[in-house]
Amino acid sequence: MSADQPLAGHRVVITGASSGIGAATAVAFAAAGARVVLGARGREGLDDVARRCAAAGGNASVRPVDCTDAAAVATFAAEARACSVASTCGSAARRRRARPVRRRADRRPCARRRREPRRSHE
Template sequence: MSADRNLAGHRVVITGASSGIGAATAVAFTKAGARLVLGSRSKDGLDDVAQRCVEAGGSAIVRWVDCTDASAVAAFAAEARDLLGGIDLWFSCEGVGVLGRYEDVPIADHARVVDVNLVAHMNDVHAVLPIFLAQDHGTWVNMISAGGFVATPYAAAYSASKFGLRGFSSALRGEVSKRPHIHICDVCPTFVDTPGVDHAGNYTGARLSLPPGSLAPETVAKAVVRLATHPRNLTAVGAPAIA
């Protein structure tokens, strides 16, 4: 087994874990031997992922949590730390989307995208960074997307949230630059075949579909797992590569 797959005892928290990339990453970490606490707003989805982890030869503790609620995330992080005896890696994978002309999309929908895609990730870090600092180690993995580099017309709030995440990560790296064992890692895949496209708010008047060649969530999961032992500032997944 290669070193980057040998994560026996590694303590991992994943938010947005009930489907798509989050779920695939939970299974991948399980296969690598990690111990998991999974959080999401979908209890049924979490139970399904926990069963997949059992089938993969491990287990996972699941908790319902709305990461747009800072106090709820703080309580979730404290419980995860106590259950695992610490947190080595936290993967923020929560995200939503809405498509349509900016003026046609209700402002509440735009606000929801920013709340889930940006503010929830900020809440995650506000909860886990003190744990990392106390331990003097830890890796935060920030699921962004190629959309953090290329603005997408008809997805203005999504673009704003993803560009915001990149700026947030960059600022955090500056703040922890003197703590060499604390890592801020951005993951930026291209299109991924997940339920997100089906769940996205759609004000376009057309049926949404993924482009040919979209990535499997397991491909992104593999890149996230590797960051547990080979942290790096930016991991681009898919083509074309992000310059």
């Protein structure tokens, strides 16, 4: 890690990266040396941001993803974990099964909430 690239060797995953603050964040992280994995619905916007990241001296992988689809987000997360500097995201992750996203409502209540209150010993 050098002083001019403080995030060299780190991976940053950004959703909504095809425009606006997501795109600006991606370029900033790429300029700082991070490997960025970009996700958004529009492939054209992602490709444009990836070119801007490369022009800033960074490395970017793109993956179209609809963040309103939980299964697509889980797949995107698995692919982002599998990305390396030279990869284009996804080849290793497609061989593995993505874990489902668990929502808070799906979890069982904790054991303390199921117990009856303690009774005093009189």
